[in-house]
Amino acid sequence: MEALLKAAKYAVVTFLAVTIANIVGLEYEISAGIIAIFSLAETNRATIQYIERITLTMVLSLIIASVLFSFLGFHVWIFALYLLITYPITVQFNSHQAIAPCAVAVSHLLQEQSVSVDWMFNEFLLLVIGTGVAFLVNLYQPKRLDQIENYKEKVEEDMKAILTEFADYLLADDAVYEGSISLVSLQDHLREAITLVQTEGENRLTDNYFYYREYFDMREAQTRLLYEMDESLRELGATSPEYEALAEFLHHTSDKLHEKNTGIRLQEDLKKVEVAYQETPLPQSRAEFEERAVLYEVLLDCRKFVQLKKDFARRLRFMHVKRTLKND
Known part of the structure; x- marks a missing residue:
């Protein structure tokens, strides 16, 4: 029963997050669904804690990546350098569990060869939609x-x-x-x-x-x-x-x-x-x-x-x- 409920939640948050991101007109809308999946936890408290961590990690990731891309160019080795710098920092803040979806967001900047405000805004909206949908859906918890x-x-x-x-x-x-x-x-x-x-x-x-x-x-x-x-x-x-x-x-x-x-x-x-x-x-x-x-x-x-x-x-x-x- 628990596994079925979790599977249903994964399906619902993915569908809703991607659909909303698509309606809003965001690029890489599938990332909103991925963020929503990562944000779903066993309990409401754990979900809130993960949202806090992914928000902090996303801010650090976009700032560090934008600086590196701006001064050193858009190269795969710069993407690797971003991970080399960012991950230890997130470990210090105990938010390293959220590095994967944030790295996906940085990869979008690499693909688009841009760190413009529009692309930053796009990634933050994907984050807001993904985490917001996950939080709302996870409010439903069976009483035990x-x-x-x-x-x-x-x-x-x-x-x-x-x-x-x-x-x-x-x-x-x-x-x-x-x-x-x-x-x-x-x-x-x-x-x-x-x-x-x-x-x-x-x-x-x-x-x-x-x-x-x-x-x-x-x-x-x-x-x-x-x-x-x-x-x-x-x-x-x-x-x-x-x-x-x-x-x-x-x-x-x-x-x-x-x-x-x-x-x-x-x-x-x-x-x-x-x-x-x-x-x-x-x-x-x-x-x-x-x-x-x-x-x-x-x-x-x-x-x-x-x-x-x-x-x-x-x-x-x-x-x-x-x-x-x-x-x-």
């Missing part, structure tokens, strides 16, 4: 909110599965923990979701973009904690009565993972688990001490996990209040 929502659901399902795996292991007798099988899936879904959100953000700066960016940043931070918890659980031995409270909390967290959960209630539940552990008898052996230390690490990660959700909910409330005040 449905895809992002789908990834959001997948991420939450993966996290629920991971927390459930953690809890089930803590309650299982004689189980050997080999790591969560859902962590890789979670990482893949997060990476794809963040890429989509970034693309959406470069096409339209809306409240939806800011929400999803904050949401997936929060989930990404929580995922790092899940990896740490996964490593910690590998160090625990056979099941113990001390694991039950933590397992119950993880099950409860899995059930309450949805985006609307503020994290306040979970924080209160976690506090009860911490108090319960503080009231248990002190470890009597080195093995018990090490086990208690691992449990404490998992509890700390749980606390950070819940705090991330609580901070996210607070930022959402702030954004909502700010938007309400702005609308008033």
Whole structure:
């Protein structure tokens, strides 16, 4: 679908740019179509950035080429000299990606053996038409909110599965923990979701973009904690009565993972688990001490996990209040 849309855009911008240039009466009108093709990028922001670069490169190209042609004549080696001088300069301005269509414009001057104002104006109009058409056509971008929502659901399902795996292991007798099988899936879904959100953000700066960016940043931070918890659980031995409270909390967290959960209630539940552990008898052996230390690490990660959700909910409330005040 993406490839078909891009192919359609290439065809449309080429046809429109060449047609407009032809109607205006410009020479080398096909160059307007070539410029339009080069100016089409994956996102609106990238298109604007390319237009800025090609405009700067075109100005440099026409100035340098006109000086060289005027003093040294219209020769192919002068055209090569123009490239030798201009390209390093454009690299300094980070606009070298646009050198190809600008070199085509300079080749027109070489062919016509002229650097008159009329020919300069012709090349600038080709640039304006090509970039203008590309910008307008690229304003159409398919909305990806449905895809992002789908990834959001997948991420939450993966996290629920991971927390459930953690809890089930803590309650299982004689189980050997080999790591969560859902962590890789979670990482893949997060990476794809963040890429989509970034693309959406470069096409339209809306409240939806800011929400999803904050949401997936929060989930990404929580995922790092899940990896740490996964490593910690590998160090625990056979099941113990001390694991039950933590397992119950993880099950409860899995059930309450949805985006609307503020994290306040979970924080209160976690506090009860911490108090319960503080009231248990002190470890009597080195093995018990090490086990208690691992449990404490998992509890700390749980606390950070819940705090991330609580901070996210607070930022959402702030954004909502700010938007309400702005609308008033």
